[in-house]
Amino acid sequence: MDLWNQLMLGFATAATPVNLLWCLVGCAVGTAVGVLPGIGPATAVAMLLPITTQVDATASMIFFAGIYYGAMYGGSTTSILLNTPGETGSMVTAMEGNKMAKSGRAGAALATAAIGSFVAGTIATVLVTLFAPLLAKYAVRLGPPEYFCLMLLAFTTVSAVLGRSTLRGMVALFTGLAIGLIGMDQISGQARYTGGVPELLDGIEIVLVAVGLFAVSEALYAVLFEGGTTETQNKLSSVHMSRSDWRRSWPAWLRGTFIGFPFGTIPAGGSEIPTFLSYATEKKLAKDKSEFGTKGAIEGVAGPEAANNAAITATLIPLLTLGIPTSNTAAILLGAFQNYGIQPGPQLFQTSAALVWALIASLYIGNVMLLILNLPMVGLWVKLLKIPKPHLYAGILIFATVGVYGMRQSAFDLVLLYVIGLMGVVMRRYDFPTAPVVVGMILGPLAEAQMRNALSIGEGKWTVFLERPMSVTLLIIIVAVLVVPRLLKRRSTG
């Protein structure tokens, strides 16, 4: 069987000692950034992007992917023990897991989170293995008009549908698009918005924007507004699940996986929606609802954690087969591919088959590593929570400098980094979402190129988007995601 052979070849590549080491380091770094508040997988991958200039593509993609899903494991530890989610996908875990920890069941919560992540991650990887090549085969037939519509869909969902305000989402999206405009136009080679500064001809680095927006702004926000906030840490109890814990967790893991997976594959940005959905499902199905929100119900941790991991793994499908990122970190992974001159898309499975299959194989291996890193060794990671906040944030600034300076060796970039950090503070203070900025910046130039190619195909006529069945369908979906939620809201309010 072709698929099987490919996967085995992937394992052969991923299991070389060097690649195993990259995978392990990635998983460990991922767990650490997941545990540490103030730094997430998107920032960590962005800071480490300079390694793409030296390390070969397969190794660094295995490394980055390890950070990406490793952070999901680590994030739950912080949520359960501190009640501040390590990253957004573990917000629900923070609610229920923290309640469990407060009633002395931290160990069980940590165990169900880690094993649930493993179960979901592995099932989702199997699904990726089966479906990604199928989708790629189909996606080869898509032309520029369809790609443009897909990207438009990604823009719409990330800015207008998610988040509390369409307006603020749009401001963020167009800011991202504006940043993406700086530099050389892909099609005509025309310089735009460079103001004669030679550094700007290559455009603004993703590292710079992601690190500024997530890391530097975090430190600036903390010093401005969050001085003196103390967190109480819950006590770690032995990481162990009783027979009844297992019985209650299993179905929740599986349900969570199947809720989370589809959400990762569509451009709906991240894992907040599936985790909340999974939580609501578990609450509804539970025989004894009294534990939810009081003592903490184990299903309320097991389900959302599984959903979170399944969604994260599933984001690799649109990323690898269509080249469309559906989360912040996926957007930065796309940037990493671009640094190698590789454009993810349906051809990737042919042109870079070895890389893709090694990456997929590394997901299986990484999940096993993470289970070991997070269950027996959880006590080690918890020590990271003892780092005093000032040292943590100041330390993050050092890593931010490495990432940004290492990419282009330009001190000018460090000033820009500060400016973008300030922008991030304003955005956070006034509740503007940041994901649309990153997605807009990375996907903007690609979408523009696809749009202009599509118009070339249509000899300059915009009707080209309406003449092809697939692109019309996508346009209808875009209108639907814009209109339907609003209609539903109107109906429910009056």
Place this chain on the structure above:
Amino acid sequence: MNRFGPSLGQGLVGIGVFVVGAVMAAGAFMIPSEAGYAGVGPNFLPWLVSVMLMICGAWVLWEARTGGYRNIEQPSGSERGYWHGFAWVSAGLLANAALITTIGFILSCALCFVLAVRGLRSADAQGGQATSTGTVGQIVKDLCIGFAIAAPVYWMFTKLLAINLPGLTSSGWI
């Protein structure tokens, strides 16, 4: 929410967005429009983005003037910013940008670390946590910690990964 309180800042954000849009529109004039077969040239997206930013900016301003942003989540943390600490962290970041090429990555980052820690710690002290700030011993300790973070990072990136970071000397160790 009083009239000049939070909505003043919100309004300023709207104005800011509008101004960025306007500046981009001015820039868009300078981009040629030759389109070839496509019908739209390199100036199409700049125009779209600048017009949309101006519309959004005006809309944000309008929301701010008519009762504040809709569906806003109250930001975490205290109501007023602690600008004293902010100045320290900013100084750290900007000093780093100014000095990195002359005194090298390790020293420049260690300095940034000391300044940032000082700001963050004084924010904690101001927020009610009893921590001492600014004693000489403390500064030396922070400098050592900063050095202990920056140096291994520098060696790892320059020696192991062969990524170019500036040093004080050309030895590659500092």
